Amino acid sequence: MPMLKNPRHERYAQLVARGKPMSRAYVAAGYRPDRANARRLTTFDHVRRRITAIRKEHERMTKRTKEEHFARMLDREEKAESQGKDQFAQKCAMDYALVMGWITTKQEVKTVDAAVSARLEEVLATLTPEELEVYRRIEAKFGAAQFAELSQQCH
Numbered sequence: 446m447p448m449l450k451n452p453r454h455e456r457y458a459q460l461v462a463r464g465k466p467m468s469r470a471y472v473a474a475g476y477r478p479d480r481a482n483a484r485r486l487t488t489f490d491h492v493r494r495r496i497t498a499i500r501k502e503h504e505r506m507t508k509r510t511k512e513e514h515f516a517r518m519l520d521r522e523e524k525a526e527s528q529g530k531d532q533f534a535q536k537c538a539m540d541y542a543l544v545m546g547w548i549t550t551k552q553e554v555k556t557v558d559a560a561v562s563a564r565l566e567e568v569l570a571t572l573t574p575e576e577l578e579v580y581r582r583i584e585a586k587f588g589a590a591q592f593a594e595l596s597q598q599c600h
Contacts, residue, residue, distance in 0.1 A: 446498035449491060457483075458492050462499035518544070519579065538583045545572075547580055 449455040453474045460470035471483035486492055522537035542548050546568050572580065 446495055449495050454486070454489075454492055455495070457486060458495040458499060461487065462496045462503065514544070515541070515576075515579075535586070538586055541579065542583050545576065545580065547583070 449458060453476065457470050457474035457476075460473055461467055465473065467483040467487055468478065468480045471480075471486065472478050476482065487496070518537060518541045522534050522541065525531075525534035525537060539548075547565065569577065569580070
């Protein structure tokens with residue numbers, strides 16, 4: 446769908462499609478704060494269709510990029526394992542786990558154990574069956590206890 450003719454409607458659609466709350470997107474698009482009008486703008490057919498189109502395009506581009514990136518990472522890990530380069534294969538597995546958000550570095554997140562556990566559960570719930578299988582492989586490679594310890598050390 447082409448850009449909307451009204452630049453404020455377009456800006457609003459872009460912001461809402463990227464996850465900004467409607468009332469904040471409304472103000473950022475150049476309108477005076479008004480939650481009811483922000484909600485009403487979303488009911489306009491042309492705005493709603495534009496938000497949907499932006500989300501679909503973003504999803505299509507992100508999915509392709511993620512799939513290509515993850516496939517390369519897994520290929521690199523498997524190649525290292527087949528050549529007997531266990532340390533490099535382990536690093537590849539850790540890199541994959543970091544990218545997936547299964548573990549994080551201290552610079553990225555500082556949380557308590559309950560929050561880490563809750564976040565891990567949220568992430569695992571969003572995984573595709575293929576991604577979940579890879580997660581289980583990495584967890585098995587390190588051992589559940591060592592994997593949990595590594596994850597905690599990174600938080």
